[in-house]
Amino acid sequence: MSVPRPFIDRQDERDQVLGEVETARAAGEQGVFVFQGIGGVGKTALMLWCVQQLVSSFDVVLDVSMGASAEAKTVEEILDLFLLKLGAPMVPPTRDGKQVVYRAETARRNVLVVIDDVDTAESLEELLPASTGSVVLATSRQRLEAFELAGFTGITVDVLGKGFGVELLTHKLDSAVVAEASDDLEAIAELCGNLPLALAIVRAQLRSRRHGGPAELLGRLRSAKSLLAEFVVDEKLELQFVYETSYTKLGERERKLYRRLGLHPGSRFPEWAAAALLDEDERGDAPGTLWSLVRETLISEITAPGVASRRYEMHSLIQRHARGLVCQPEHEHAADVRRAQRSLAEAYLEFVVGRELVLSSRLRFGPLFDGVVRPAYAGVDAYSKAMADLGAERANLHRIVAMASEAGFVELVWQLAEALVTFLFHRGHYADAIAVHSYGLAAATEVHKSGDARPLLKMHAELGTAYFAVHRHAEAAEHFDQAAELASQLGADPAVLATLAKMFVWKGLVHRRLDEQDAAIAAMERSAALVSDPRFPERLRVREERLLDMNGAPILAAVGRIAEAIDAGERAVAHFERDADRANHAKSVANLGEVLAGAGGEHRPRAESLLRAALLLEEEIGIPDFEACTCELLGTLLNREGDTEEGQLLLVRAAKLYELLADRRGEALRARLDESG
Structure with missing residues (x-):
């Protein structure tokens, strides 16, 4: 076996192996090391580099590839090869005889045994030399418990890191080409999944200019009907063969x-x-x-x-x-594929609904919220568990909605979008929210054709909220108006009435952002009238009244109705500190702090205390957009009171959070900070 060229990264793994070999030999123990990982990840390359470092301290090196194809070598065939290399005086005809001679020949020597592509622990055990001073290095595409049972040391070999993947891809390429096409080369490495074999094949294609330069090759890979079929060397499907071999087993x-x-x-x-x-x-x-x-x-x-x-x-x-x-x-069969896709989308819907029931008690239209699915968790840590689950799946959630949309599962698409609202908003993932609810809106439009307008009402409402969060006020207002119009058409349905009340709250918040305070007050009053309507769902009434207090308090303060604003804020805090919705608890505390900060005078100490408490809550539960707002409020208050050192630090923190969220307020705040020096 020859040492591979080039060899990139793997220093940590190599140091681990060499260190453990040294420890085993010092203890008089035979070390057996099995390099494990997916096909093409570079197990053999790493093993051979370790061999190069170790070979000088052994009497003899025995190396062989067992192979994973129809031409794979048996243990008996390998013993024949090893005995010839050891110079054995005879090679017995039977397997047992061969092993007896092999052990005798290796008992008095320090042997380095190198075996590529071992299939079982039993095969490897039969090829172990007899001396304790010997070392065995092997690779395997399998991760077998039998390796652990036998006491072998497993060495996990993973794909290369991003930078190392590009380094392997560009080895010996013209430096001018590398500099000019760096973005294309990074994209090629990403398409290769930073898998060493794939990178080596593509590098060979670039060096031979089989597909032109990096830009041409990237275009070919991106447009390929089968990407795996592009990893070809001299008409051999090198990479595809590796996975076909594993699949057939x-x-x-x-x-x-x-x-x-x-x-x-x-x-x-x-x-x-x-x-x-x-x-x-x-x-x-x-x-x-x-x-x-x-x-x-x-x-x-x-x-x-x-x-x-x-x-x-x-x-x-x-x-x-x-x-x-x-x-x-x-x-x-195509029907089986479609059933599997639908089952996957339904599983994700149940998963998301179970967590949404933990995060919020707000009204939902999806049928799974009507007692079909139970909350995933209960207790003091329920919120953090639900958020952790959804956070782990975040990369998949948008894709699942897109997959369900492409498959035409319209009734699942809008329900998934509805169930994701709280997670996406509490984490500040507004771009995801807009994308997901755009799919939901298209699906709800199809559902509406069959007569049910409620999903369409909900999707307009949620899209409006998402656009409001990113300060796209015209689009937000348009969706709120369409939701309000649909709600008016649907009549006296209590759930629809509750949604209409929310639309006026959001319209009030839009007016507040645009400094149209009288219009904001009018919208909040319209919402309050709907909440007090006898047809409004009784189980939701108190909560909605407190939400009106929470959101309305800063608006009342902005028009000089300070006493009313403080009373409203106090009612909201008292309610939400007992509510499962921890985000609203944090928001109610921050809003009351904002009202008291504006009132000044005797209210200033409590304003600071409330804003600090809100900030701790927002950090604890991970709602970065709320945290950014509270940092800005508290920083501004401290600056105004002369504590400029902490005040400036809080404003810088707020600006960074806004920028991470791609919130336009970050740019404005940076400008303020620059002006103040």
Whole structure:
């Protein structure tokens, strides 16, 4: 086996192996190390670099590739090769005889055994030399518990980091080309998933100029019907062969799950999502089926802090291979694929609804909110658990909505969008909210054609809220107006009446932003009248009254009605400190602090205390847009009172938060800070 050229990164892994080899030999123990990882990740390259560092301290090196194809070598064939290299006086005809001679020949020597592509722990054990001063290095595409049972040391080899991926791709390319096409080369490395074999193949294509320069190659890769088919060397489908080999070794159920994981829109997924892709009678065995894929290193298990469900990852190129299989009629019937997609979307809907019920008690129209799904958690840490779950799935949520939309599951699309509101808003993911609710609006428009206007009402309302959050006031007002018009047409439905009341609150907030305070007061009063209507849902009345107090207090203060504003703010704080909606608790405290800060005088100390308390709450539950506003309010108050050191620090913090949220207020605040020096 020759040492690979070039060799990029892997210093930590190499140091680990060399250090453990030294420790084992010093202790008089035989070290056995198995490099594990997906096909093409560079296990062999790393092993051979370690061999290069170790070879001089051994009497003899025995190396062989067991192989994973039909031409794979048996243990007996390998023993024949090893005995010849050891200069054994005879090679017995039987397997047992060969092992006896092999052990005798290795008992008196320090041997470095190097085996590529081991398939089982039993095979490796049969090839272990007899001396304790020997070391065995092996690679395997499998992650076997038997390796652990035998006491072998597993070395996990992962894909390259982003910078190292580009370094491998550009090795020995013309420096002028690299400088001119750096963006294209980064994009190519990303398409390769920073997988060393894929990068090496593409680098060879660039050096031979088979597909022109980086821009031409990138265009070809992006437009390829099958990306894997582009990783070809001299007409051989190098990368595809690696994954086909692993796939053919799977059982039928494992093959089915492998293929259907290609339907998942993200490379990372929870166990329950994988189970949803299986047929109903197979879902109970999902953990074992997933472990079979982990064992074959087709997926890997990953961790997510604060999340109870097991999570897995499938490399982007492996997922493309799976996606290519699931789309082939000989593997999956189109009706089965559609059923699996729908099952996946339904599983995500149940998941999101269960967490939304924890985050907020606000009114929802989706049928799963009507007692069908229970809140995922209860207790003091329920909010943080629900947020952690949704945060771990954030990258998938938008994609699931898009997938359901493309598949035409309109009744699921608007429900998913509705159920995601609180998470997206509490985390300040407004671009996601606009995208998701745009899908929801299109789906609700289709549902409306069959007579149900309530989903359309809800989507207009939520889109208006999202546009309001990013200060696109004209678009926000347009959606609020359309929601109000629909609500008026729907008549006396209590749920619709509640939504109409909310629309006037939001219209009032738009007017406040535009400094149209009288119009804002009028909108809030209109909302209050609707909340007091006997037809308004009784279970929601008190909460909506307190929300009006919370949102209306700063507006009342802006028109000089300070006493009313303070009373309203106090009522809101008293209510929401007992409510499960912790974001509204934080907002009510911040709004009362804002009112008292504006009132000044004797109210100033309590204003500061409330704003500090709100800031702690906002940090604790992770609502960065609220935190930014409170930082700005508290910083402005402290500056006004002469505490400019802390005041400026808070304003800088607010500006950074606004900028992270792509909020236009960041630019205005930066300008203020620059003016003040």
